[in-house]
Amino acid sequence: MQTVRLVVRYDGAHFAGWQRQRGVATVQEALEDAVATMVGERVTVRGAGRTDAGVHALAQVAAFHSPRAIHARGWRLGLTSRLPPTVAVTDAREAQPDFDPRRASAGKRYRYLLHLGPIRDPMLHQRAWHIHGKLDLEKLRNEAAHLVGTHDFSAFRASDCERDTTTRTLFRVALVEGFMGRDDLVAVEVEGTAFLKNMVRVIVGTLVDVARDRLAPGTVVARFADGDRTLAGITAPAEGLYLDEVWLHPQWRLADDVLNLRPAYAEPLIAARLQALGADPRGLSGDPMVEAAFEGPRTGETE
Numbered sequence: 001m002q003t004v005r006l007v008v009r010y011d012g013a014h015f016a017g018w019q020r021q022r023g024v025a026t027v028q029e030a031l032e033d034a035v036a037t038m039v040g041e042r043v044t045v046r047g048a049g050r051t052d053a054g055v056h057a058l059a060q061v062a063a064f065h066s067p068r069a070i071h072a073r074g075w076r077l078g079l080t081s082r083l084p085p086t087v088a089v090t091d092a093r094e095a096q097p098d099f100d101p102r103r104a105s106a107g108k109r110y111r112y113l114l115h116l117g118p119i120r121d122p123m124l125h126q127r128a129w130h131i132h133g134k135l136d137l138e139k140l141r142n143e144a145a146h147l148v149g150t151h152d153f154s155a156f157r158a159s160d161c162e163r164d165t166t167t168r169t170l171f172r173v174a175l176v177e178g179f180m181g182r183d184d185l186v187a188v189e190v191e192g193t194a195f196l197k198n199m200v201r202v203i204v205g206t207l208v209d210v211a212r213d214r215l216a217p218g219t220v221v222a223r224f225a226d227g228d229r230t231l232a233g234i235t236a237p238a239e240g241l242y243l244d245e246v247w248l249h250p251q252w253r254l255a256d257d258v259l260n261l262r263p264a265y266a267e268p269l270i271a272a273r274l275q276a277l278g279a280d281p282r283g284l285s286g287d288p289m290v291e292a293a294f295e296g297p298r299t300g301e302t303e
Helices: 027-039 072-082 137-147 199-211 219-226 264-276 288-293
Strands: 002-010 056-066 087-094 105-115 149-152 167-177 185-192 241-248
Touching: 002 027, 002 072, 027 056, 027 072, 027 087, 072 087, 105 199, 137 167, 137 185, 137 199, 137 219, 149 264, 167 264, 185 199, 199 219, 199 241
Parallel strands: 056 241
Antiparallel strands: 002 056, 002 087, 105 185, 105 241, 149 167, 167 185
């Protein structure tokens, strides 16, 4: 049995999300269909995170167990040729037999694109949120600074999110102006160990509402205190959200890997969180089982 690890890029506009669902097109099912044509039987393809309908991915990490051994290049080319044109496998290689994308994930970066042009751009249709009117980027940046650290994000999740543990650690929230060399494109990048359902989209919606004076500065801090979702911002549209990168714990990286370790600047925040819970942070911040203990299992993580 061969364990195959994939890095997958997809345009989520015409998918009902990552997770397989009856009667609708999903990324997981498209991959499973493609694998089945190569090995002659159905397999389950697991992803590092479940993106919602309309959300894109530049580097989703997935894996499956194959009854047939195929060279990495064969998997990459063979699967891509069998997938819809909006999905591609950018990397494929044999992984450790017990590799699981969720357990191996040390964190993720999500990127949200805002289009600030006065006229909508058809080339950005279903790929960015077009903001009408003035947006105070300095207010947005100042409000975003309060998100970094360990907080209770219960006010920044979908109403149907069923996670019992809502404390999360974000180690970077940044505003990138002039994204891709365009003066009218702004990216909001959010990095953390794990996320609640719609968490990034509610964060972005709240930051935008503050930046256009629909919510007062200090809304983020106030919502951490009271946990009231109704007083936070709107949920930003799915179309502007991208799963940009998945980082691995050291023990799951392969030789000459295209996937990276979690950035070093994240480690002090994670170690502080472990220490606050009474755990010894020395050597534990890279242990997925220890980190999961203070955020709960990631099986329900959805963006």
